[in-house]
Amino acid sequence: MIAIKNHAKLTVFALLAGLLTSMVGCAKAPTQHQNSTQESTQDNANHKLLNVSYDVARDFYKDFNPLFVKAYAANNQGKSIEIQQSHGGSSKQALAVANGLQADVVTMNQGSDVELLVNKGLVAANWRSQFPNDAVPYTSTVVFLVRKDNPKGIKDWSDLSKDGVQIVLANPKTTGNGRYAFLGAYGYGLHTFNKDETKTKEFVKALLKNVSVYENGGRSATTTFLQRQIGDVLVTFENEANLAVQNFGQGQVKIIYPSYTVSAGNPVAIVNAVTDKKGTTAKAKQYLDYLWSDSAQQLAADLYLRPSNQEVLAKNSTKLPKLDTFNPRDVFGDWKTIMKVYFQDGGVFDELATPN
Numbered sequence: 001m002i003a004i005k006n007h008a009k010l011t012v013f014a015l016l017a018g019l020l021t022s023m024v025g026c027a028k029a030p031t032q033h034q035n036s037t038q039e040s041t042q043d044n045a046n047h048k049l050l051n052v053s054y055d056v057a058r059d060f061y062k063d064f065n066p067l068f069v070k071a072y073a074a075n076n077q078g079k080s081i082e083i084q085q086s087h088g089g090s091s092k093q094a095l096a097v098a099n100g101l102q103a104d105v106v107t108m109n110q111g112s113d114v115e116l117l118v119n120k121g122l123v124a125a126n127w128r129s130q131f132p133n134d135a136v137p138y139t140s141t142v143v144f145l146v147r148k149d150n151p152k153g154i155k156d157w158s159d160l161s162k163d164g165v166q167i168v169l170a171n172p173k174t175t176g177n178g179r180y181a182f183l184g185a186y187g188y189g190l191h192t193f194n195k196d197e198t199k200t201k202e203f204v205k206a207l208l209k210n211v212s213v214y215e216n217g218g219r220s221a222t223t224t225f226l227q228r229q230i231g232d233v234l235v236t237f238e239n240e241a242n243l244a245v246q247n248f249g250q251g252q253v254k255i256i257y258p259s260y261t262v263s264a265g266n267p268v269a270i271v272n273a274v275t276d277k278k279g280t281t282a283k284a285k286q287y288l289d290y291l292w293s294d295s296a297q298q299l300a301a302d303l304y305l306r307p308s309n310q311e312v313l314a315k316n317s318t319k320l321p322k323l324d325t326f327n328p329r330d331v332f333g334d335w336k337t338i339m340k341v342y343f344q345d346g347g348v349f350d351e352l353a354t355p356n
Contacts, residue, residue, distance in 0.1 A: 112335035177218035
C-alpha cells in the first residue's frame, strides 16, 4: 500500500510538472500566427516613408514619388514602398518634426529649418555632407507675379516700394517663402545702394508698408492673389509663379524677373532619430539620393525648379533663364545668424515691418 501511495504521488507530481512546463512554454513562445503578424507589422512599417516638406513642394513630390517607387521596385527585386507626404510652411513643418511628427526625411526650403532638427538631436550634424551640393538637389529664386498687362508697371524691386502698390507675401516670420522674399529685397537694396544699411532699410521699410497680406504659406499667398484677387503683385518662388500661370491664371498674370534676386536652396536630410528606430535609414537614403538622378533633375526643371545638375539646367535654359542671383549665406552669414538678426522677435524684419 505504501508503495502504491508513493507511486501515486510521483505520478501526480509528474503530471503537475508537465502541466507547468506546458504553461510556461505557452507563455514564452508566440504562435506561428503571432509571429507572422508581428513580422508583417514591422515589415509594413519598414516599407513606408514620411516626407515632411514645405508648402509649394507638393507639386514636385506628387510627381517625384511615383518615379522613386518605380525605381525602388526595379532595384529591390520588385519590393514595394509607400511614400507619405506632409506639406506646410517650412518652419512650421520643422517645428512639427521637432515636436514629434515621425518624419523619415525632411525636404525644406531653408537650412535653418534643418539646423533646428540638428539642435534637437533628430538630424545628424554632418547632414550637408551626406548628399551632393550641400544636400541641395535643386534651387528656386524669388520673382514677381503681376496682373494682366502689368497695370502698375512693375519691373524691379524698386517698383514695389512705390506708393499705391499692393503686395501679397508669405509671412517672413513663419515661412521660408516669405524669408527669401524679404532677403531678396534687402539684398537688392544692399546691392543698389552700395551696402548702405540706412538707405537699404529705408527702401525695405517702404516696400513692407505696401504689403496688404502676410499669408501663412506660399500656396496660401498664391490663392489670395489669384482667387481672392487681392494685391497688384505676388512675391514668390519662381516655380510657384510658373505653376500659378499654368494652373490658375493663364493669360491673366505675368511673371517679372527682377534684375538681382536671391537664390533659394531647398535642402534635404534624413531624420536619423526616427529612421534608426524604425529601421528605415537605408530606404530614406535611397529616397533622397534619387533626387539627384537624371529623371528627378529633369522633373525639377519641368516644374520650374533649377536643377543642381548644370547640364540639365543648361538644357532647360529657355524656361529657366539665366539670372543675376546671390546666395543669402554669402551676403548675410549662416542661417543661424540670419534668423537671429533678421527674423527673431525684435529683429530687423520686425523693426522695418512695424509702422512708426
